[in-house]
Amino acid sequence: xxxxxxxxxxxxxxxxxxxxxxxxxxxxxxxxxxxxxxxxxxxxxxxxxxxxxxxxxxxxxxxxxxxxxxxxxxxxxxxxxxxxxxxxxxxxxxxxxxxxxxxxxxxxxxxxxxxxxxxxxxxxxxxxxxxxxxxxxxxxxxxxxxxxxxxxxxxxxxxxxxxxxxxxxxxxxxxxxxxxxxxxxxxxxxxxxxxxxxxxxxxxxxxxxxxxxxxxxxxxxxxxxxxxxxxxxxxxxxxxxxxxxxxxxxxxxxxxxxxxxxxxxxxxxxxxxx
Numbered sequence: 237x238x239x240x241x242x243x244x245x246x247x248x249x250x251x252x253x254x255x256x257x258x259x260x261x262x263x264x265x266x267x268x269x270x271x272x273x274x275x276x277x278x279x280x281x282x283x284x285x286x287x288x289x290x291x292x293x294x295x296x297x298x299x300x301x302x303x304x305x306x307x308x309x310x311x312x313x314x315x316x317x318x319x320x321x322x323x324x325x326x327x328x329x330x331x332x333x334x335x336x337x338x339x340x341x342x343x344x345x346x347x348x349x350x351x352x353x354x355x356x357x358x359x360x361x362x363x364x365x366x367x368x369x370x371x372x373x374x375x376x377x378x379x380x381x382x383x384x385x386x387x388x389x390x391x392x393x394x395x396x397x398x399x400x401x402x403x404x405x406x407x408x409x410x411x412x413x414x415x416x417x418x419x420x421x422x423x424x425x426x427x428x429x430x431x432x433x434x435x436x437x438x439x440x441x442x443x444x445x446x447x448x449x450x451x452x453x454x455x456x457x458x459x460x461x462x463x464x465x466x467x468x469x470x471x472x473x474x475x476x477x478x479x480x481x482x483x484x485x486x487x488x489x490x491x492x493x494x495x496x497x498x499x500x501x502x503x504x505x506x507x508x509x510x
Contacts, residue, residue: 242291242292243433245293245421245425245427246284246288247295248280248284248292248293248294249261250294250295250296251296252277252298253273253299274296274298278308278312282312286310288401288402289405291307291315292307293317294308298320302320302321303320304316305318384400385397385401388400389421389424394421394425401417401418401421415434419434419435419463423459428464429472431459431460432480432482433479433482435457435460436460436479436482439490440486443490453490457487461496461500464503465499465503473507480504480507484497484500
């Protein structure tokens with residue numbers, strides 16, 4: 237199961253506490269007799285997965301302060317999407333002193349994060365604009381009107397929207413349609429990271445079935461880029477880079493309008509440079 241196959245919404249935040257308990261989205265979880273808090277918390281995630289009819293994404297902070305990114309399936313199975321990150325809570329004085337030491341500047345010629353060269357990100361495709369030239373950010377794409385799903389989105393009734401998707405899934409609606417509606421819901425919820433990931437996955441699926449020139453493939457790729465350009469906030473930088481690299485790989489296959497690739501590279505470079 238890849239990260240792109242598990243949408244960014246719903247996202248559950250699980251924290252294991254020093255008191256031997258756990259919280260899910262800030263709410264304490266009561267463990268059954270003989271049940272450890274982690275298992276009890278993940279059971280809540282499985283219940284959510286059962287309601288939406290697919291695996292859900294979980295951010296779990298363990299007792300050492302490490303953050304795990306998991307996918308929890310309706311049957312309770314968990315899959316690690318990313319290796320644990322973060323600093324351990326209990327550290328020696330030597331480690332604390334090392335943390336206070338500013339990191340040294342990278343030597344010339346060394347690769348940036350994840351072996352991605354800044355020079356590669358700043359490279360401009362022939363005929364494209366200069367990397368510094370920002371294209372205007374389009375307005376969010378509104379969902380279709382005149383149906384229960386659109387009405388639920390307009391009312392910010394996420395439970396009703398998820399319920400409508402579940403009914404469509406049970407009725408055998410095409411996976412392509414379900415994926416597009418999930419992405420539209422993320423747009424309305426202003427979860428732009430999730431929308432980017434969902435539309436990128438949708439575009440890749442359509443690329444395989446329809447080809448790069450098909451209007452549906454092009455539209456999904458355009459929506460992915462529009463959502464990515466709306467990601468803001470310093471706390472979103474790491475997730476924006478991850479989504480942006482996937483989007484860049486997509487645009488190499490589905491370029492769309494001239495300047496798309498240069499725009500992504502330019503913005504990725506700014507994320508890397510901070």
